[in-house]
Amino acid sequence: MKSFLLIGVNHLGSMIAKKLVDLGYEVMAVDTDETRINAIQSVVTDALIGDSTNEEFLKKLGVDEYDVCFVTIVNDFQDSLMTTFLLKEMGAVKVIARAGSEIQERLLYRSGADEVINPEKLAAGWIAERYSGED
Numbered sequence: 001m002k003s004f005l006l007i008g009v010n011h012l013g014s015m016i017a018k019k020l021v022d023l024g025y026e027v028m029a030v031d032t033d034e035t036r037i038n039a040i041q042s043v044v045t046d047a048l049i050g051d052s053t054n055e056e057f058l059k060k061l062g063v064d065e066y067d068v069c070f071v072t073i074v075n076d077f078q079d080s081l082m083t084t085f086l087l088k089e090m091g092a093v094k095v096i097a098r099a100g101s102e103i104q105e106r107l108l109y110r111s112g113a114d115e116v117i118n119p120e121k122l123a124a125g126w127i128a129e130r131y132s133g134e135d
Helices: 011-022 034-040 055-061 077-089 102-110 119-132
Strands: 003-007 026-031 046-049 068-071 095-098 115-117
Touching: 003 011, 011 026, 011 034, 026 034, 034 046, 055 077, 068 077, 077 095, 077 102, 102 115
Parallel strands: 003 026, 003 068, 026 046, 068 095, 095 115
Antiparallel strands: none
């Protein structure tokens, strides 16, 4: 069974975690915000409060044991970038990071992300295609 590490329990992160759990997968959720961790704790396999830019904290998580690591940090791009870099440096198998702009996408790829998701860009493409067709 696949296991997932999700760093950043914001709106997107919590939606990803809930869907993965619904699909039967194990999810470890991490965030610096105790309120967010308390809100998701009953949904996921495990949840921890911690700083993903702290190498010692990440080492304790055993990041190389997860099949996929999601970085969905929103409010601090530097933390997102550092977390992505550290995960890959520590042997994470696959890192998928969230970007809010094209420059962030490029920077995340350069720091080691295997895939980068820009939710607004994806939604805009879907909306444009969905509503540009003839009825």
